Amino acid sequence: MTTAVFYDDTGRIIKVKRGSEDSVKLAIDSTELNYICFDSDVDTDLKFVQDGQLVELPPAPSKWHKFSFKSKTWRINIAAARQKKSEEIDRSRELHELTSFEWDGYTIPSDESNQRYIHSLLRLAQQGDRSAALWITDNSGTEQKFEAQNCIDIGLALCRHVNESHERARALKLQIKAATTHEELEAIVWE
Numbered sequence: 311m312t313t314a315v316f317y318d319d320t321g322r323i324i325k326v327k328r329g330s331e332d333s334v335k336l337a338i339d340s341t342e343l344n345y346i347c348f349d350s351d352v353d354t355d356l357k358f359v360q361d362g363q364l365v366e367l368p369p370a371p372s373k374w375h376k377f378s379f380k381s382k383t384w385r386i387n388i389a390a391a392r393q394k395k396s397e398e399i400d401r402s403r404e405l406h407e408l409t410s411f412e413w414d415g416y417t418i419p420s421d422e423s424n425q426r427y428i429h430s431l432l433r434l435a436q437q438g439d440r441s442a443a444l445w446i447t448d449n450s451g452t453e454q455k456f457e458a459q460n461c462i463d464i465g466l467a468l469c470r471h472v473n474e475s476h477e478r479a480r481a482l483k484l485q486i487k488a489a490t491t492h493e494e495l496e497a498i499v500w501e
Contacts, residue, residue, distance in 0.1 A: 311328060311329065311330075311349075311350060311351055312328070312329065312330065312331045312334040312347060312348070312349060313326060313327070313328045313334070313347065313348045313350065313351055313352050314326070314327045314334045314337055314338055314345045314346070314347050314348075315345060315346050315347075315348070315352065315354055315359065315364065316337075316341060316343040316344065316345045317343065317344050317345070317346075317358070317359040318343065318344070318379075319344070320358075320379035320380045321358040321359040321360050321365075321379050321382070322358060322379040323354050323357065323358060323359065324343055325343075326352075326354050328351055334347065344359070346359060346362055346363075346364070352364065358377075358379055358382075360382065368384070370384055371384050371386075371492065372386070372391075372492040372495075372496065373394075374386055374387060374388075374390065374391030374394065374492050374495065375387070375492065386491065386492050388489075388490065391489075391492060391495055392486050392487065392489065392495070395486050395489075395495050395498060396483055396486050399479050399482045399483060399486070399498070399500060400479065402479075402500035403475050403476065403478070403479040403500070406475050406478075406500070407420065407471070407472055407475040407476075408420060408421050408422060408425075409421075411467060411468060411471035412467075413463065413464050413467040414463070416446065416454065418446060418464060418467070418468070419446070420468060420471060420472075425468060425472075427444070428444065428461070428464060428465050428468050429465060429468070431443070431444050431461040431464075431465065432461055432462060432464075432465025432466070432468075434458075434461070435458040435459070435461040435462045435465070436462060439458065440457075440458045441458070442457075442458045442461045443455050443456060443457055443458070443461065444456040444460065444461050444464060478500075482498055482500070485498050486498055
């Protein structure tokens with residue numbers, strides 16, 4: 311088996327032709343790309359060509375780096391890195407928003423279903439419906455009933471919890487926008 315590795319002027323591997331010596335020779339004759347030949351199959355994954363030799367790519371410094379074949383170094387794609395970090399913060403915000411919040415010593419669940427329930431009770435209680443009541447089951451399985459005024463207070467606490475999540479995400483996204491290195495991006499965490 312013969313293998314021809316075709317590459318551009320930067321050393322980036324464009325294609326690989328494996329086969330008989332004659333079929334590889336035909337492939338070589340049909341292109342103007344640079345090439346190197348081997349008498350056996352070769353692994354070209356994570357490699358490039360430098361000085362006529364296959365060379366392994368060095369390890370990437372971060373998930374946001376892209377290899378520059380021209381300079382033979384890893385370069386950060388800061389726009390893509392910012393976008394990915396922003397998406398990471400969005401996921402963290404949503405997780406924070408949809409877990410639970412504290413009110414008056416109670417842990418109140420705030421998944422989407424409970425948020426709808428709490429907002430509905432808040433609206434009823436604000437309209438003077440004194441029958442509005444929120445039932446919460448704590449970790450021990452004990453049910454606790456909260457009356458209309460409590461529903462208003464819990465609903466407002468939920469609104470503050472959601473708003474705090476968004477404000478925190480907004481502040482982190484401003485840091486992301488200002489970041490110019492992957493180290494700066496890595497340091498931005500939800501906590």
